[in-house]
Amino acid sequence: MNAYQFSENDSAEHKRLRFSLQAAGIGTWDIDLVQKNIYLDDRCKELYGFSQEDKIDYERFWQHIHPQDRSQVQEVFTKAMSPATDGKYSIEFRIIDSSNRPLHWLHCQGQAYFTRSQADGQVIAYRISGIAQDITEQVTTRQIRWDSEQYFRSLVQDTPVATMIFRGRSQIVETVNIPMLQIISKDASIIGKPFREVMPELEGQEFFDLLEKVYLTGKPVFRHETPAILLTDGILTTRYFDFIYKPLYDPAGEIYGIINVSVEVTDQMLIRQQIEEKKQLVEKSEILFRSLVENTPDVITRWDRQRRLIFANKAFETKTGVANSTLLGKTNLEMDQPIEIAEPYMKSLQRVLNSGQPIDHYNHFPSVKGNMHYYSRLVPEFGPDGSVQGVLAIARDITDLKKMEAILEERVQQRTQELLIANQDLQRSNDSLQQFAYVASHDLQEPLRKIQTFSSLLQQQYADKLEESGLDLLERMSSAGERMSKLVSDLLAYSQVSTRQPSFGIVSLHSIMNNVLTTLEQKISETKAQIELEELPKLKGDELQLTQLFQNLLSNAIKYTISNQIPVIRVTSQRIERSQLDPQVKPTGNALHFYQICVHDQGIGFDNQYKDLIFQVFQRLHGKQEFVGTGVGLSICKRVVENHGGTITADGMPGQGAIFCVYLPA
């Protein structure tokens, strides 16, 4: 029964055990729960702060346990003594020392022994025994460590930088602060759970593997601007982080966890990306622009305020035949250009620099390829303060254009010359025609007049010597001469209308018509003609020709009257658009508006099959005996309206009268 009761008569084995316990500083104790006796060995007494002489009773024993730990120790004791347990116990507590020793921690381990009560048959603990060890040093160490760990945790909790700590290879979330929880959109419930389990959205991304690698290799990871796809407001979103995975070591130098510190840089990244994209765009357009500048056949140069060349494109090099690098920094005068070219150019540059206004500059200079012509646009370049910093010049080689222009000019000159000659020829032929017509009419008139004069002399002074038949012959001769005279003078009038340049002015048809009526006054009174006039317009025309036109039309209307009838004539006028014209009415000009003036008569009329024929020279529809005339009048009318860009039409019916319509541009 007393297997653990040490006594003087311990066996050798007991002695060895006792010795080794003492060497290890372990004390042993034994409590008889029935008798309430406590046995402590010397070491144990020492541990509990008793002196060797002290008689230890149950009460005193408890008083040596720190009051704060006492109830806990009692609880453990009580628990160990419960038959429901295996009776084992282990507890750490503090000792109140009677002396001034510093506070001590003891670790007690022991075992309760049970027996069945003889009185009531219940199982009760009757004895408890075990060992005690001074663990003050361990506890202090542990306390320090605990304190520092606590401090560290609070540090993590309080830091504004998102931080979390994983423990073990399974990456259990041990500590996580609010900033980190906010980043990963989780709450504190993830603490104590494997990271992989609470962050399924990271599956397939590199982080779990990375953590594993850090855990296994101990090599920390520093990453910049690393994308992570995270649930953000319920949506998987790519965000960017600078982060650290750093292994944590235990006192033994073994990795037990990893600390992760992350800084979100998504906004900066996005801005950077935008800037990058913009930069690329700018670069792209810069490349495009460069390519344009370098490949255009136009010469592009830039000049500073001192009018020195600061940029020139490839075309400039090609045109000058000198490497641009040798010309940069020079003014035109320093470029070996002829002074009469350099000076005006520099003047133009100065004008742009002074005025801030773009100007055009034209120059040409001799080269091996001949005279080269350039047209330049000089544009001011403004600085940020709005002042003119320099001049951008774009020059175009217009030599070919100039050549073409010269060729064209030459051709125009040639054509003009040809036209001039043709015109002169025409004028000459016109003149000679007029000359001919004049001479013809004059020289024809001359002998005619003689015939008439002499025949009249014969009739007047030798009538008594001539028989009746002789006088009749003379009469016929005289009237033939008269007719021929009329024919010649009409022909002269026709040729004048045809060849003489009309002189156009604003004329009133009304006053022209009045003049015509005055001229025809005698005929009108002789025939008692009735003439009705509508209001007539003013228009652009040759007064003499138009007078001739209406005189001919009116005198025809009076003349071609059915015998013994009074001529009834009506003159109408209306404005008419070209589009309203009868298709058969074809004006010679291209005016859009016309005046249509018609002379209606109720005379003998004519068959419409002759309506074109009657406008031809010397064409007559009636015998000389019926109606006197030469057949020139209507031809003159046609000439006059054609000269005016108009036309004339005739419409008649035998015995019913005729209508002659004149179309003159309004």
Added chain:
Amino acid sequence: MLYTQINLSGPILIIEDDEDDQLILTRILKELNLADKVIYFSTPLEALDYLQQATVHPFILICDINMPMINGIEFKKQIDQDPVLKAKCTPFIFWSTSISDTLVHQAYTETTIQGFFQKSCNYKELKQQLYYILGYWYYCQHPIFE
């Protein structure tokens, strides 16, 4: 006839290259009793020679226009250049077969003349023309010369 017996102050000078016209005129002037007062010139140059004489004071000059070498208008232009001659040759009258507008205009604007007549085709009319012209100038005042 009004002045069958009148004495004109000087000769009637007729510058006319056409013999027919000269014939007709001679006939008419004879009928007007003025045949002895007329002097014919076939060319203006002959007339100019005659006019240079200081003693010559013509009553009237009747001049054709169409003539060889120098026409009537050129002839009158030459006369107009000399003020004495110009005064001596007043009145000066053109008569012509053709009476185109331009010719009449030219005659009146480029030279100093006192009339322009178309040669009539009718003998009777022609005689009347001359009768009126001469009668008018008979009653008219003429410039006086030194």
